[in-house]
Amino acid sequence: DQQVKQNSPSLSVQEGRISILNCDYTNSMFDYFLWYKKYPAEGPTFLISISSIKDKNEDGRFTVFLNKSAKHLSLHIVPSQPGDSAVYFCAAKARGGSYIPTFGRGTSLIVHP
């Protein structure tokens, strides 16, 4: 049973426009959320995170929004650039337990010039 769901396997966006990557979760014990970016033939790299006590976190062109009541988070990239083309993984950590985050299946973003 997937606790972290990225329901869109792929997303195509024009350069300069906004990219919105979505992530839904089912475990109400999740209290910390992370986004990772992965290029082909490379390991994932950490992008941005948000604690459940916040509803927004911003870092340059990247903003993550958290809607706890809907158990939904989204990553906004504005403006999108061709170098943003990668697979984006959403991950969530639960309060207590092993503290190891659970990853979603990823969304492949393609930004067209």
Place this chain on the structure above:
Amino acid sequence: DVKVTQSSRYLVKRTGEKVFLECVQDMDHENMFWYRQDPGLGLRLIYFSYDVKMKEKGDIPEGYSVSREKKERFSLILESASTNQTSMYLCASSPLPYGGYTFGSGTRLTVV
């Protein structure tokens, strides 16, 4: 910068072989992890370790074992490789168990 080095980028092994995947990190992190990445399945945790000689099973430990004899090195062992273990294997380390992961570049293992 933290560096996580995986010994091989590509490996081809035969069914039934014992396979060792090595991972070394250079920043004195306590936590190390082994994941596999498969299309449509994302990143799945195989094993992790909080400290030397310590190991914990992840979500899919069957068919794998690990060894952590030194803090900087975390080895993944496929006791008897099977074709369903063909995958991209990713090692990571972090100062915290839940975040700040640094991943290696991955080992693409093909079992024939």
